[in-house]
Amino acid sequence: MIIPENERLVRDFVADVLNDKRYDAITEYCHEDVVMHRPGDVDEVGLDAYIEHYRHLHRAFPDFHATIEDALADGDRVGLRLALTGTHEGELLGRAPTGTSVSFSAQIIYRLSDGRIAEEWHESDRLGLLRQLSAL
Known part of the structure; x- marks a missing residue:
C-alpha cells in the first residue's frame, strides 16, 4: 500500500512530536x-x-x-483517529496529578500547505478523560 505524502508527514509528526517529544521537530513539520x-x-x-x-x-x-487507529488523506487534508494513553503525573485542566493511567480517543484533521501542517481541528474525549481522573 502506498501512503500519500501528506499522510506520511502527519504520521511522522505523531511519532516524532506526540510520542517522542521532539519539540524541535515542530518547526520542521x-x-x-x-x-x-x-x-x-x-x-x-x-x-x-x-x-x-x-x-x-x-x-x-x-x-x-498516541496510536493511529485510522488515517484518511484527501487533497490537503489528513484525518486521524487516535487511541491515546498516559499516566496523569502533572497538572491538567486545573487538576492535581492523580497517578491514574488513562486511555481516551481523539480525532484530528490536519490541513497541509507547502508540505507543512498549517492548521488542525482537534476533538478529544475530554468527558471520558475527566471521568477516569475522577474529576466528575
Whole structure:
C-alpha cells in the first residue's frame, strides 16, 4: 500500500512530536503561523503556542502515547483517529496529578500547505478523560 505524502508527514509528526517529544521537530513539520482549533478553547496560533501545547500535555502525561487507529488523506487534508494513553503525573485542566493511567480517543484533521501542517481541528474525549481522573 502506498501512503500519500501528506499522510506520511502527519504520521511522522505523531511519532516524532506526540510520542517522542521532539519539540524541535515542530518547526520542521509546521508553518510558523500554525493554528490549532479545539472546541471550547481559544485557538492556539503560532509555533510557540503549538510547542507549549505539547509540552503541557507531556508534563501532565510524561508517558503519553498516541496510536493511529485510522488515517484518511484527501487533497490537503489528513484525518486521524487516535487511541491515546498516559499516566496523569502533572497538572491538567486545573487538576492535581492523580497517578491514574488513562486511555481516551481523539480525532484530528490536519490541513497541509507547502508540505507543512498549517492548521488542525482537534476533538478529544475530554468527558471520558475527566471521568477516569475522577474529576466528575
